[in-house]
Amino acid sequence: MTMNTMGRPTAVETMEVPEVRTISGDRGLDHEEPLLFELGRKDMCGVDIPDSKLSDARLNGLRRKEAVGLPGLSEPEVVRHFVRLSRMNYAIDAGLYPLGSCTMKHNPRLNEKMARLPGFGDVHPLQPEQTVQGALALIAELMRWLTTLTGMPAVAMSPKAGAHGELCGLLTIRAAMESRGEQRRRILVPSSAHGTNPATAALAGFAVDEVPAEPNGHVDADALERMLGNDVAAIMLTNPNTCGLFERRTREMADAAHKVGAYFYCDGANFNAIAGRVRPGDLGVDAMHINLHKTFSTPHGGGGPGAGPVVLSAALAPFAPLPLLVHDEKGFRLIESPGDAPPNTKPFGRMCAFHGQMGMFVRALSYMQSHGADGIRQASEDAVLAANYILASLKDTLSAPFEGPCMHEALFDDHFLEGTGVTTLDFAKAMIDEGYHPMTMYFPLVVHGAMLIEPTESESKESLDRFIRVMAGLAIEAKSGHKERFVGAPYLAPRRRLDETRAARKPVLRWTAKAAKE
Amino acid sequence: MTMNTMGRPTAVETMEVPEVRTISGDRGLDHEEPLLFELGRKDMCGVDIPDSKLSDARLNGLRRKEAVGLPGLSEPEVVRHFVRLSRMNYAIDAGLYPLGSCTMKHNPRLNEKMARLPGFGDVHPLQPEQTVQGALALIAELMRWLTTLTGMPAVAMSPKAGAHGELCGLLTIRAAMESRGEQRRRILVPSSAHGTNPATAALAGFAVDEVPAEPNGHVDADALERMLGNDVAAIMLTNPNTCGLFERRTREMADAAHKVGAYFYCDGANFNAIAGRVRPGDLGVDAMHINLHKTFSTPHGGGGPGAGPVVLSAALAPFAPLPLLVHDEKGFRLIESPGDAPPNTKPFGRMCAFHGQMGMFVRALSYMQSHGADGIRQASEDAVLAANYILASLKDTLSAPFEGPCMHEALFDDHFLEGTGVTTLDFAKAMIDEGYHPMTMYFPLVVHGAMLIEPTESESKESLDRFIRVMAGLAIEAKSGHKERFVGAPYLAPRRRLDETRAARKPVLRWTAKAAKE
Amino acid sequence: MRYLPLTADDRRAMLRTIDVPGIDALFRDVPKEAVVGRDAFAALPDHQGELEVERTLSRMAAQNVPAGSVPFFLGAGAYRHHVPASVDHLIQRSEFLTSYTPYQPEVAQGTLQYLFEFQTQVALLTGMEVANASLYDGSTATAEAVLMAQRLTRRPKAVLSGGLHPHYAATVQTLASLGGKVVRAPAEPGRAEDLAGLIDEETACLVVQSPDVFGLIRDLKPVADAAHAKGALLIAVVTEAVSLGLIEAPGAMGADIVAAEGQSIGNGLNFGGPYVGLFATREKFVRQMPGRLSGETVDAGGKRGYVLTLSTREQHIRREKATSNICTNSGLCCLAFTIHLALLGGEGFSRLARQNHARATTLADRLSGIKGVSLVTPQFFNEFTLKLPKPADSVVDALAARGILGGVPGLRLWPDHAEMRDLLIVAATETSSEEDCDAFVNALAEVVS
Amino acid sequence: MRYLPLTADDRRAMLRTIDVPGIDALFRDVPKEAVVGRDAFAALPDHQGELEVERTLSRMAAQNVPAGSVPFFLGAGAYRHHVPASVDHLIQRSEFLTSYTPYQPEVAQGTLQYLFEFQTQVALLTGMEVANASLYDGSTATAEAVLMAQRLTRRPKAVLSGGLHPHYAATVQTLASLGGKVVRAPAEPGRAEDLAGLIDEETACLVVQSPDVFGLIRDLKPVADAAHAKGALLIAVVTEAVSLGLIEAPGAMGADIVAAEGQSIGNGLNFGGPYVGLFATREKFVRQMPGRLSGETVDAGGKRGYVLTLSTREQHIRREKATSNICTNSGLCCLAFTIHLALLGGEGFSRLARQNHARATTLADRLSGIKGVSLVTPQFFNEFTLKLPKPADSVVDALAARGILGGVPGLRLWPDHAEMRDLLIVAATETSSEEDCDAFVNALAEVVS
Ligand SMILES: Cc1ncc(COP(=O)(O)O)c(C=O)c1O
């Protein structure tokens, strides 16, 4: 080997790659990371706070006896801990994230910056109204966008996520019913519905009747009409539905529902397919939640927070929950009690403390203003175009239960895997090795081994083509018997397949000093 | 295999790990990423800027003829591109970064936040002085900290990094010499000096004479005194020196230099070992630069920016470059021309436009105020303690050329690798596989196959122990003949060993459409 | 449009592959009459650049008075604390910010591990055995707690203390009265009302907040005993999580479920949301607990890892039989909470709590020294209630006019309760500086004189 | 102290391992008399928490007038442009912010690839063959360019145009006169002076800025020819990089070296620094070029990758024979530049440039329409010079008093040149809104009337 005078080699030696076992257990840039509780030390602290000695006089004899038991770490250790954890995550920013129904689209950083303006991020919900006129104006402006885009007269802003919006919508319906002196207790929900729909209906005190799906993936409108009766409070449809299809007969079903005095709740989680092109208000919808964290791109943050405003028809508007936002000569005001509510309104109550997910409102409005009405329409069209492009490109290699065209997501089933010994789950895990986050698996329940792919409008054609090439390639490998690539996958992720059964059998839900000792 | 009704397996299959070749070329969370120029498309744009049509009337007939040729990408693509690139980097935030002489210590985010306050980040260098009094006050306050910590009467703030500070110091010395009507042209620089020292001396128009080192790693003070003469403008020492040792005979050498009318320039890159405990002013130093990006933790940012203020003795202070910051009844003022300079001062000129690295000044002051004088001393002591802990723990497994104790960095050589066929470079690359960034290699030049380890004060004992365990383990593997682990390393990084010879032989320094086609 | 990567050429090529004439063909399932054009949204502008959007929104933001820009003393369910800069930096890491609920654990260990750490921290703070991976906020967590108690006891009635934040009470009422009955004890500012009398065989749970909405520290032991004696559960509510650094943990006083607001650790005021609901209970109740859970397990290689577990409680598996309908929760707010608490550690957390209490006691003494002003809450943590010689809402307005945000007036929380007219709820934290307090004391003295 | 992870116990244990009695033993090489105690720094405070530090620094920041808070029209070497939010977010990624110069390429491909992309972008903008991975800023890049020309031509003399930013000229003078000679042509506002006459056999290079410090767009072709005719090199200087989106590239006009300030793309004003020096030249000169270079190569597995290359030019290898002493440069500012330019792309970049020019021309027309005010620079990009009926510095102060930052007065850049007294250098960018311009025009009319 040639070296320079400092003993530094001047050429590279190439050789075969041996199986490298490291001493540290870390591998290159992939670091293992213990729990905070395993890192901490008693006398360490990541903040500098002067100590204040004080009397217990005002503590009602309830000063905490035992130490809380939190570990002590310095700031550098805390930063490193969470940076290392972050590096074990997949993210939209790092790659295509085709999680159907979840709408993993680009999260602009402008929105993060705007939400952090002190005028929005550092104001208290109970400040005097004259000191938060800009914040209230922002909510009003967002309400204007939402009602205009949906073609609905009103919107309730306090729900904190989609499911919370569903609850808000059903409680509004319940209140409307009761104000008519009716006690209807049935709600019709399609079998393809998202789990939150039946769960919400039950939570709101309704009985859930399942509406079957047609072989083509649409709700069986005839069956639904047969099931309708004057004991039905509402029908709860998702449109576009969870198979990624637009319910052709929505209007019909809405009318049928209205005919028997029931309301039409629409799950708007998939509004991102039609925003700017179709107004739910034109389809007879009485209530629909909008997941700002889907259609309007507020970041999912590993599971939240989100926001689920509910647009309401004229029939339901009067029953919207508190607080209400009104505007008069004195500017914007919040109405926080039934007593102060405008004449012909009967707020059904409160969904939560304060007045909603302001942080998400700012981001959503920033997103809307950036796109504009033209951009929102274009985004919907691009989302639908991308999904259909994937459907068309893969339907012969994979298997699609329903004919296209689809809306914003393309649904496949596991038919193409029959006899390969490879399951939808295995296929998904192999995608991880390929550098992709898997699509939504086993949902909707109406098809076997469902694979629901939502590319969103945020992917370039090059990115979609690459994804299609890899998916087709995997399908071919599965069919040609390379079972081990799938069944043991993932091999290249921070962890191999995790044992969920074991986790549920004897749940370990927290760290304890005792367990640690053992 | 057991499955549930949706065809989802309910248990994990464990099996041997096959060598997985992916279709995509990506591997799990490790994505390959093309160049921007390979991703871009002509009609795409990542910003929305209204088009403005305009006349060429005012363009002097020099409107650009050919398109610039930049690729077009949307914002989501740009974000993903750089997020992916970032994930190929090692960082302090992700792990121990023992790069000797570079001082990779914790970079507090508070400092980033402070530097971004509009009052600092969004002010123009030429704004009327009455509109930037706070910014000038901050510079003055930082000057107070620097002069107090170093025990020197003055400081020049405009140098943009350490090497720029060296230049500023030598030019000050040159100006002082000339004001004495002298034309001395020799500068004495130890063989262990950092490359910037001789390079700077040459740049400043001096001849460099190399002072030999003693076998114990210290500068040969006797040799230095012998080399001194009235043609010597300055001695340029690094203290603590690049072997991580404190030059015991500094004061002596300073006096000897002064005796012959020469000045003492001290390279302060290693000030972080003694800050708060020793004042260079007490050692006879006439000029010393301080790397704010080392001792005071402004982030290295992959190679910069930094800041290199130079503290000056009373003898040199009058010759400091423009601009000068003064304070009078009208507040703070900047002096930008020799004409306006205070009586007994003779600024030698200008180091650069405007008045220095304000962004780094804010970060450094935020760091200093957070640590306080007590914390700065503690940090120095912890840095020295950590280095000695490593030296003591590894000197028997690796080989140390010099006796301890050391200052803030521990120096090893490649003696322990003799006969193993493993070089310092190989050893460093194996560290990468273990999840560590290598130490500084082959510097200082005074020892063979140097390994210069600077742990800094930012590592916990647990982290140091782990590092020591891994280093010792690697040394043992090398000695026990596991050559291939080293010679082919790294195996587990985003890239295996890169061919630097090839890169230099036929340099490809940019992307070109032509080359891309081929 | 900067966010849309498809070019006109791309769109044409894709339509060709799909083999349709144009985009409209893909929307063919939409009834023609339901398709609208740009004119239907005439009231909405076209797309705009960052610069323009930033201008518009900044102008709106400028019309508000940020808490940090003035002496600030509001609490009542949302508290202003100093959040270290590293918290906001870390939660914005792409891998945290732009990832979904960790459905694919092999590439979501970052999220799953911090949720596991969050659950542990919440259990430690509240003194309970287990905690979930968050609910929306304190108020909805309280409502879920009541529903859970109704399920566990198979009893309809929930008794709410008058010291429970009125927004929380209203939220509980809205939900828990659907399938059951909610009884609200009248508010008795500064007193721990006697609730034992309201418990009967019908009673599923007692809901008591401490420190209560007036700031009063409640001893939960007696109420817990009273509840348990009648086979009912005690739900303890905490709106200021920092208080748990100084005050006895609800778990140690006999609480069966703790529902709390986690905003004050790691999260900003945000004009009311997003916040983070903390939910902790006894191990034996875990299968009736709402919300996500991260649990420890091992991977095929034997390495420790984490997964979402016990999902048979959840809507996506159990549908109408689920323990709750919650899906999206407060993920990123949990992360902020977890990081801030990791930085504080045991020592920092109790120092912070002590500092808050010290500030508040000093301020309470000074304010109640003002003529005509009296302290209503003898014991408190960092928040207390004053009785003023004038209507509190007008006083607050007068203070605001002087550039001071001086607390929450009783009528703001109880609009229909005249007896609250003169009450002012005041909070002080580590962010209330000496000067801020001086300014407040002087201004209040002026305003009420 | 929150940043120091060692506990007292840790320190004791480590000292035991090292086998010394205490920390002082480790400093034994330091002469006793040189060791000082806390008292030596009595003037400096002890450590403080984030909250306290943030308060102090925020108070200082509040004593400045941020450009974004008022109508703002300063340029003269530093320009205010809108930087997309994603730029500042991305450069703060830990892996970019807290990594060192990419000495270990296998774990620094992120940095090396963006530097390679940066070099390509700079070469494209300037119309040159190669560019380096940045120098400190435009002024030091210009000085390095002159030194390089002196090395290449082995000639001592550098001729500087009077239109060169005076700070740049002073920087060049300081450095290039050490081993050579610097001749500065007098400034002739609004005119392209004749430099040909100053070139002789001694001349290494001609240094011409365009747009020049007054905003005037210079045709470099004739000067390039004149220089080349005498065997000298042309160094083109650009202080507003955005101008390259609309104006002919220096490379296309015959420049041999281009030295430019990159601040206006991706980087903020920062009161003067850190900025980023762009440096581009001809391929044949590359071995005399200062600064770092990222070059393409392959790894042992045959995969494409990048490394720092041609380091035989650099100080760490060549020591006193290096082409420059530069080590730390402007890494992170390059990244901001690269990301912003990637977002702009070809289309966005030229739109931005056109928008800037349009704004400036409109403003110039309106301002020069004011009685007594005249336009000195007939051709310009986004910056121009006005002659006022009064001393410009007093006018600027008067404008500042009215809340307008209205340009740079001649005396600020040429303190000793009375002839510059009435000149005002004004810049307008995409951030100068209609309202800002109106306010400026009205205020100036008042002030000069
Ligand atoms: C179709 C559908 N409905 C409802 C929901 C629930 O929305 P959230 O998670 O915001 O509560 C989701 C989210 O996954 C969904 O996909």
Ligand SMILES: Cc1ncc(COP(=O)(O)O)c(C=O)c1O
């Ligand atoms: C000992 C020494 N001197 C000088 C320098 C040069 O400082 P800078 O890189 O800030 O120019 C360095 C930096 O590596 C150094 O380690």
